[in-house]
Amino acid sequence: MAYEAVWMKDPSKLNKIEFAKHEKDGLDVIRTIIEEYAHKGYDAIDADDMNRFKWAGVYEQKPRDGHFMMRIRINQGVMTSEQARGLASIARDYGRGLIDVTTRQAIQYHWLRVEQLPDIFKRLEAVGLYSFEACGDCPRTIVGNPLAGIDKDEFMDTTELVEQVNDYFLMNRDFSNLPRKYKMSISSSIYNNANAEINDLAFVPATKVIDGEEVRGFHAYVGGGLSAKPHLAQELDLFVRPEDVLKVAIGVTTIFRDYGYRQKRHHARLKFLVADWGVEKFKAKLLELIGDMPDAGENKIVGWKGVYFDGVHPQRQEGYSYIGLNVPVGRTNAEEFDQLAELADTYGDGKIRTTMTQNIILAGIADENVERVLQAPVLQRLSPKPKHFMSRTVSCTGNEFCNLAIVETKERARRVAQYLDDHVELDEKIRIHMIGCPNSCGQKHIADIGLQGTLVKTPDGMVDAFDIAVGGILGPDAQFNKALKGRVKGDEVGPVLAELVAFYKAERTDSESFHQF
Numbered sequence: 125m126a127y128e129a130v131w132m133k134d135p136s137k138l139n140k141i142e143f144a145k146h147e148k149d150g151l152d153v154i155r156t157i158i159e160e161y162a163h164k165g166y167d168a169i170d171a172d173d174m175n176r177f178k179w180a181g182v183y184e185q186k187p188r189d190g191h192f193m194m195r196i197r198i199n200q201g202v203m204t205s206e207q208a209r210g211l212a213s214i215a216r217d218y219g220r221g222l223i224d225v226t227t228r229q230a231i232q233y234h235w236l237r238v239e240q241l242p243d244i245f246k247r248l249e250a251v252g253l254y255s256f257e258a259c260g261d262c263p264r265t266i267v268g269n270p271l272a273g274i275d276k277d278e279f280m281d282t283t284e285l286v287e288q289v290n291d292y293f294l295m296n297r298d299f300s301n302l303p304r305k306y307k308m309s310i311s312s313s314i315y316n317n318a319n320a321e322i323n324d325l326a327f328v329p330a331t332k333v334i335d336g337e338e339v340r341g342f343h344a345y346v347g348g349g350l351s352a353k354p355h356l357a358q359e360l361d362l363f364v365r366p367e368d369v370l371k372v373a374i375g376v377t378t379i380f381r382d383y384g385y386r387q388k389r390h391h392a393r394l395k396f397l398v399a400d401w402g403v404e405k406f407k408a409k410l411l412e413l414i415g416d417m418p419d420a421g422e423n424k425i426v427g428w429k430g431v432y433f434d435g436v437h438p439q440r441q442e443g444y445s446y447i448g449l450n451v452p453v454g455r456t457n458a459e460e461f462d463q464l465a466e467l468a469d470t471y472g473d474g475k476i477r478t479t480m481t482q483n484i485i486l487a488g489i490a491d492e493n494v495e496r497v498l499q500a501p502v503l504q505r506l507s508p509k510p511k512h513f514m515s516r517t518v519s520c521t522g523n524e525f526c527n528l529a530i531v532e533t534k535e536r537a538r539r540v541a542q543y544l545d546d547h548v549e550l551d552e553k554i555r556i557h558m559i560g561c562p563n564s565c566g567q568k569h570i571a572d573i574g575l576q577g578t579l580v581k582t583p584d585g586m587v588d589a590f591d592i593a594v595g596g597i598l599g600p601d602a603q604f605n606k607a608l609k610g611r612v613k614g615d616e617v618g619p620v621l622a623e624l625v626a627f628y629k630a631e632r633t634d635s636e637s638f639h640q641f
């Protein structure tokens with residue numbers, strides 16, 4: 125180990141997972157999977173190693189019968205058509221064809237078996253993709269502006285920066301044992317396209333006049349995160365030049381590694397340290413580690429469009445457009461991925477982009493070819509003009525596959541969106557996020573209407589139900605949604621939301637949008 129594991133000095137402040145992590149680094153499980161478990165099979169996997177599977181990007185699927193889910197890192201949500209084809213072929217051969225787009229722009233498989241993992245790792249690597257550290261107590265997929273490089277509303281193309289930070293941290297054993305998961309966001313979009321406030325560390329566009337010249341760079345936010353105790357990230361009073369982004373990321377991650385809490389798993393994210401220290405102390409510690417930096421300049425975030433891109437839009441490059449497609453509740457498949465790769469090669473820039481709202485963008489389409497792309501069969505389901513509610517519905521995995529889930533979500537969320545589209549007419553689009561437990565992978569807190577799964581007792585026994593919260597938003601007015609009283613049974617969610625939206629429609633004033641209501 126290249127650094128001193130300072131937290132081991134006081135074992136009384138460590139939970140039992142910390143001892144296992146110290147004994148064998150999470151990354152070591154990748155070799156064990158390839159050399160041992162892939163041959164011996166599921167029943168040979170010991171409990172500590174099963175937990176370490178997360179560092180390989182692999183989780184046990186529900187029910188625990190030998191199947192796994194796997195997450196693939198897609199930096200900033202941008203992949204090549206070759207990578208998309210590689211992902212499709214793995215899904216087809218091993219994952220029953222299913223491909224889910226996650227709320228961190230990653231790709232998720234289901235139905236994998238341990239014997240298949242070495243070949244999957246190999247096939248991913250052949251197209252320059254990795255599942256490693258897509259889960260686990262380590263730096264996860266770096267989210268970013270999926271429109272990087274083509275966005276009229278970004279200050280700079282962040283592609284190289286994201287790659288630089290990713291390449292530094294990926295499989296870096298100095299940072300593979302953090303107190304808990306660690307999420308970074310880097311975007312230069314003035315519309316906060318990478319949800320800065322809900323990340324442990326985020327970089328957002330900023331400018332500062334230095335020696336009489338306006339310099340473009342970033343402001344840094346720290347300590348955001350969701351789950352049962354959600355925190356909005358707080359802005360550090362720092363101006364970060366592009367060439368200093370990696371330095372700041374290393375400094376913040378080092379603070380988390382060395383000072384983050386390791387006693388209780390539910391009190392270990394960076395947000396708790398930031399809340400206890402306050403941003404001033406945090407900044408002072410950071411500067412002690414990385415040296416002096418200029419104070420903040422001007423924050424250039426002007427708003428938040430919910431990270432939605434559906435429809436045809438002009439790019440920064442004149443004569444070219446991008447098309448935002450709706451992936452209903454984030455679920456697509458190998459066949460559609462192949463067709464999208466074909467379209468990207470024939471008419472686009474050869475790339476497929478995933479968004480934090482579980483959708484997909486095709487880009488680099490010459491304006492004269494837009495109509496042809498719109499006629500493609502795959503766009504009849506993955507529509508650029510989806511119905512209102514379907515276009516704004518996000519769902520986590522839920523109890524179809526997730527061992528932590530209390531209720532079913534994905535198919536239910538799709539049915540709720542369809543019900544609302546069939547029964548409610550509204551001139552604005554309301555964002556609905558459904559989650560199956562308090563962990564909030566589906567980012568319930570930032571939705572106009574957030575639905576969190578729970579159970580209620582009825583004369584017929586326990587049934588699925590949901591807590592409803594309203595009014596979440598990010599950007600300059602950032603706030604998490606607030607819980608309404610009462611719980612709604614799972615099969616009543618559609619009609620209850622229809623009533624709620626009808627009430628809003630009747631009572632809102634002209635200038636009021638959902639989060640102000």
Ligand code: SF4
Pocket residue numbers: 520521522523526527528529530559560561562563564565566
């Ligand atoms: Fe599973 Fe809960 Fe995350 Fe949904 S929010 S995917 S139920 S852990």
